[in-house]
Amino acid sequence: MFNYILRRLLIALPSLLGISLILFTVLALAPGDPFEELAQNPNVPPEVRMALRAQFGLDDPIWQRYFYWLVNMLRGDWGFSFVSRIDVDELVLQRLPVTIAVIGMSQVLALAVALPVGVLAAVKPYSWFDRIASTFAFIGFSLPTFFTGVLFILFFSIYLGWLPFVYRADLPETGWQWWWAQFRQSIMPIMVLGLFQAASWMRYVRSSVLDVVRLDYVTTARSKGLAERVVINKHVVRNALIPVVTLVALQMPAVFGGAIVTEQIFRIPGIGSLLIDAILRNDTPVIMAVTFVFAALVIVFNLIADILYGWLDPRISYR
């Protein structure tokens, strides 16, 4: 087991290196300039821009810049943002808690809805419950979040006037009031993201449970006279969960990566909005850091998913 993990981590290294190389090259080749704003401001002479470019090393050849970035990264120095001149790790850490809270909650909500609804729908396929659940699921994942988000805002914030639609990370309230305010401002983004995710997961849970429920050992368990609850929970769900675990695990990096569109709509100061701002301003070090962390997380969670298989199904062994 330990050997397996070690081997996997060693394999991950070259892939991370490759990813970083590709990311860096694409970003370097992409059009745009972090000092574009200065270029458009007639009061700033072009020499200022040229001097900044030279000072921040933007005029060096790409391979040299990549090498420089890599060495610094290995030493734990993520570089600094070109536009704000603040260290990148500081920017990322500032955004992380909000992202984990909002996106994490939405994933929890998605799981809490998708698992029971999916299982119930599969246990009694083509029943009324299944039909209604499936209809909602289809609607749910066909509507993109930028649409439902704006719809929610128009209805709950503007028409009804119940909920605020500008998220703030530092609420002035304390105690219970804080929780209430937090609930009010988070409910819309969490619902938008969570229900969208739940809709597709519910379909996966349903089909996976349907596959298992027909197997012989389930019939055996039933004929042994076990209670239906025990059959489903202990025998069916546990085996049906394996493909679902992969899906959920691969979705986890998104918790850290944020939801770009939803964060933008609700002005949630998360990683996603940091990334989109950085892209719009051509702030290469920030884009690089966020996308690289994202890539690393995908690899790590892949590994975690593989390890979880073994726990769920002891027949899978690691060599």
Add this chain to the structure above:
Amino acid sequence: MQERELRDLIEDVRRGELPRRSFIQRMVGLGLTAPMASMMLMHAGVAQAQVPPIPYKGTKRGGGGVLKLIWWQGAVHLNPHFAGGTKEQDATRVFYESLGGWDSEGNLIPMLAAEIPSRANGGLAADNRTVTWKLKRGVTWHDGQPFTADDVVFTAAYAGDPATATVTVATYKDLKVEKVDSHTVRVIYPKPTPYWAEAFTGSFGMILPKHVFEPYIGAKSRENPANVKPVGTGPYKFVDFKPGDMLRAEANPTYHVPNQPFFDALELKGGGDALSAARAVLQTGEFDFAWNLAVEDEILKRLEAGGKGKLVFLEGSDIEFISLNCSDPWNEVDGERGSIKSKHPAFQDKAVRDAMALLIDRKGVQDFIYGRGGIATSNFLNNPPRFRSPNTKYEFNIDKANQILEAAGWKKGGDGIRAKGNVKLKFVFQTSVSQPRQKTQAIVKDACTKAGIELELKSVTAAVFFGSDAANPDTYQKFWSDIQMYTTTMTQPDPQIFMEQFTTDQIAQKANKWASRNLVRWSNAEYDAAFKAAQGEFDPVKRAALFIRMNDLVVGDNHVIPLFARPRPRGYATKLVPALSAWDNDTWALGFWTRDA
């Protein structure tokens, strides 16, 4: 308008026959900026005595609750001398102050200065190089240290050091700033400078505390914690800042203006998009004030109808204009497209340019596309329609365009497109991707077709079009097409830097990596001479006459066709009483903001 007439007008103001305000409005109508007009009066010894104070309704400090502002692009740092765009300038102006700021009429209002230098009070020396500023006494920084002349001297040294890499370096690098006594500084320009108020005023003039910034001058400037934790003298002091997201501040209990600020705390939220920022102010009232609501006017009108908020359009000097290339963008000369050695095959004929100017339906575009956000103009420098310059005018007339082209020998061919010799009137018209711009392109194309000119429309993503990538062929700087359209901004009250963009020295070409500003590659000896004269001319009246002449030269030649002045819309809650200026940052006079009960 000639120098003599200007002098007569100034004399009228002095005698009190012409209100100061009307004078400034007339100057603005001639294409000058309001601050420049006011400086003409100051120079002529017409004191600012008539300048009305900024109204302030507050009677005591604090008690106004929280002032909530929303900027749909958040500030990413809080160092005023790193701030290239208005979002950072606005955010830093919450904390930092300049010696003086510009109001909408172009008057210089003292902030950290005790008074505005003038001939009468001895602040302006006769050599036109030396300015003496008297500083306000009793001002303290947010950390309790006193504000003195040392801070002003230091600010110039900090910003003027190329190693610090500030965006204000050009303003300060050749400046000599001396301390006269603890509250007096002398600013010496390297040569006689007609526009002496550039340093230490407005958005480029925010004063930094020496004791906080001194250890981080030069190459270490990036490491300064104060880049995100400002220590200023302003009405609000720093509480917390998350780059790109939220800025929080609280009332400064030791602010140097009595009974200010009115609000107890201030929040500036950043991020999102312009439309939902407009909703948050105009529809739900979650915020009190929103910056630069670049949204279609029709939508704004609908949101405004709810009655929760209002819009104000600040007439700055953003100009949307069309350029007709002077050089040939399609054929290489010495290995360079659009070389200054070439001439555009069709646009070198003034008749074609005149016809193009007649084929743009500015009024129609204003009425149907821009609404209050684009006011048709015929001057390159800012020109509100009420005071239209008598020297230039715009017209939309397809018949006349046809006549001009016909008379100049451009005959319609079998395909309906005019040609002369082997030159056909077929042009590529490029601009950035943006809905109103594409609609405008279509309207121009339609009119051109009726006059026998074929336009091929091209739209380039803004990031590429305005990006300064020297390797990309589609940037506005290279201008490798026949016609292009974009907005140019004049953020500084003095038009000198702005008008520099049509001098021969500024022609963008391969040799300077297309980094200079004369993109249309227009060259005119008379203009260059006038510009040079204006640079060295310290009699403000003569200088103003020169700028008016320059404006007429550019516009009269029709290589540059101004379309619209683009006032910037701001939204505010109906009860809020903001103090705004078209010539300074939105937050320049934050201390004066109040809210009605």
